[in-house]
Amino acid sequence: MxxxxxxxxxxxxxxxxxxxxxxxxxxxxxxxxxxxxxxxxxxxxxxxxxxxxxxxxxxxxxxxxxxxxxxxxxxAGYAAGVHLDRGRLLVLLVDLMGRRLDRVDEPLELADPAAVVERVAQAVERVAAGRPLLGVGVGCPGPLDHAAGVLHRVTGLPQWDGFPLRAGLAARTGVPVAVDKDTNAAVLAEPPGGSRSSVYVHLGSGLGAGLVLDGALYRGARTNAGEFGHQTVQLDGPRCECGNRGCLEALCLAALRAGDAPAAARLVGAGVANLVRLLDVDRVVLGGAAVLAEPAVFVREVAAELAERIPDPAWQAVPVAVAAAGEQAVAAGAAELVLAPLFGRES
Ligand SMILES: [Zn+2]
CATH class of the missing domain: 1.10.10.10 (Winged helix-like DNA-binding domain superfamily/Winged helix DNA-binding domain)
Known part of the structure; x- marks a missing residue:
C-alpha cells in the first residue's frame, strides 16, 4: 500500500x-x-x-x-490486534472497517520475553497470510510505557521489567507496532456511539480500567491512569498484591474466590460511582473473564450500586453494558491502536 x-x-x-x-x-x-x-x-x-x-x-x-x-x-489494509494475557495469546486480523476476520487463539506462558516475541510474530504471520499489514497493536498487562513501548514491573513477571516489546516485535515483523495496557486497548474496541467520556472496567485475574475522556484515550503522564483496582476503599482492609491494604481489587478478588459474584459486582459498582463523581463519565462498559462468566449479574449490580450512590440519576444517568467485543475486546482494541489514527480518531 x-x-x-x-x-x-x-x-x-x-x-x-x-x-x-x-x-x-x-x-x-x-x-x-x-x-x-x-x-x-x-x-x-x-x-x-x-x-x-x-x-x-x-x-x-x-x-x-x-x-x-x-x-x-x-x-486495502489490515491490522493485527494482539492480546497478550497470562496463559493465553489471542491474535485477530482486522480489516480497515474494523471487522474481525481470522484469529489465532492458543495457550501462552509469558515467562520468556524473547520467546513470546517470536510466538507473537509467528501468530501474526499466520493470521495475515500474506495480506497487506499496516501494523500490529498489542494489549498486555501493565505497568508499561506506551510512548517507549517498554514494559515495567508486571506483577509476578520481573523478567519483563524494561523489556522493549515494541522495538523487538517491530524488528521481527517489519511493520509498526503499538503497545498499550490491556484495559486501554479494550476501551478503544467500543464503538464511540454518542459517548464522549467512558470507562471500561476489566475484572479478570486483576481489576483495572481504561478511560476515554473528551473523545480521546487518557493514559496519564506515565501510562499509569486507570489503576482502578488499587484505590483504597477500606483503610484497615486485607493486604493487596501491590503491597497496600484495602484495595478494591483485593476485596473483589476475595468475593470472587468466595463464589460471591454479586458482592464482587457491588464492589465494582462502588468503585465506578467514585469514578463517575471524579470524572463525570457518561458510559460504563464491563469486561474480563469474571464479568463475562456472569454478565447479567454484573450489569444489574453495578447499575444498582450506581443508582444508589450517584446524587441525582435523573441528570447524571450512566448506562452500564458488557463489552461489545466480549472476550475479544482487548485484541480488537489493540488493532484499533493501529487503525484509529488513520481515521482521525485519537488513540
Ligand atoms: Zn492494591
Missing part, C-alpha cells in the same frame, strides 16, 4: 467519514469535513490511486447529473 497517501489530518478526517458507511458522495464528505469540494477531490485522488477508496455506484440526483458514491476498500 502507498502509505504516503495516508498522511495528513484532512486525509484522516475524510477516511473517517467513509469508515463504516456504504457509500458517501463528495458533497457529503465536504459537508462532514468542512473542506471545500476541490480540497476533497484533491485528497481523494491519491486515496483512489492507492486502492483505499473506490466507487460505490451512483446516488440519487439532486438535479443535474447523478452523484458518484464512494466507499472505503476494507481489504
Amino acid at each position: 502507498n502509505l504516503p497517501a495516508l498522511r495528513g489530518h484532512n486525509t484522516a478526517v475524510v477516511l473517517g467519514l467513509l469508515r463504516g458507511r456504504e457509500g458517501v458522495s463528495r458533497g457529503e464528505i465536504a459537508a462532514g469535513s468542512g473542506l471545500t469540494p476541490q480540497a476533497v477531490s484533491k485528497i481523494l485522488a491519491p486515496l483512489r490511486a492507492a486502492g483505499l477508496v473506490a466507487e460505490a455506484g451512483r446516488g440519487e440526483s439532486t438535479g443535474g447529473k447523478p452523484r458518484t458514491l464512494l466507499r472505503l476498500v476494507p481489504e
Whole structure:
C-alpha cells in the first residue's frame, strides 16, 4: 500500500467519514469535513490511486447529473490486534472497517520475553497470510510505557521489567507496532456511539480500567491512569498484591474466590460511582473473564450500586453494558491502536 497517501489530518478526517458507511458522495464528505469540494477531490485522488477508496455506484440526483458514491476498500489494509494475557495469546486480523476476520487463539506462558516475541510474530504471520499489514497493536498487562513501548514491573513477571516489546516485535515483523495496557486497548474496541467520556472496567485475574475522556484515550503522564483496582476503599482492609491494604481489587478478588459474584459486582459498582463523581463519565462498559462468566449479574449490580450512590440519576444517568467485543475486546482494541489514527480518531 502507498502509505504516503495516508498522511495528513484532512486525509484522516475524510477516511473517517467513509469508515463504516456504504457509500458517501463528495458533497457529503465536504459537508462532514468542512473542506471545500476541490480540497476533497484533491485528497481523494491519491486515496483512489492507492486502492483505499473506490466507487460505490451512483446516488440519487439532486438535479443535474447523478452523484458518484464512494466507499472505503476494507481489504486495502489490515491490522493485527494482539492480546497478550497470562496463559493465553489471542491474535485477530482486522480489516480497515474494523471487522474481525481470522484469529489465532492458543495457550501462552509469558515467562520468556524473547520467546513470546517470536510466538507473537509467528501468530501474526499466520493470521495475515500474506495480506497487506499496516501494523500490529498489542494489549498486555501493565505497568508499561506506551510512548517507549517498554514494559515495567508486571506483577509476578520481573523478567519483563524494561523489556522493549515494541522495538523487538517491530524488528521481527517489519511493520509498526503499538503497545498499550490491556484495559486501554479494550476501551478503544467500543464503538464511540454518542459517548464522549467512558470507562471500561476489566475484572479478570486483576481489576483495572481504561478511560476515554473528551473523545480521546487518557493514559496519564506515565501510562499509569486507570489503576482502578488499587484505590483504597477500606483503610484497615486485607493486604493487596501491590503491597497496600484495602484495595478494591483485593476485596473483589476475595468475593470472587468466595463464589460471591454479586458482592464482587457491588464492589465494582462502588468503585465506578467514585469514578463517575471524579470524572463525570457518561458510559460504563464491563469486561474480563469474571464479568463475562456472569454478565447479567454484573450489569444489574453495578447499575444498582450506581443508582444508589450517584446524587441525582435523573441528570447524571450512566448506562452500564458488557463489552461489545466480549472476550475479544482487548485484541480488537489493540488493532484499533493501529487503525484509529488513520481515521482521525485519537488513540
Ligand atoms: Zn492494591
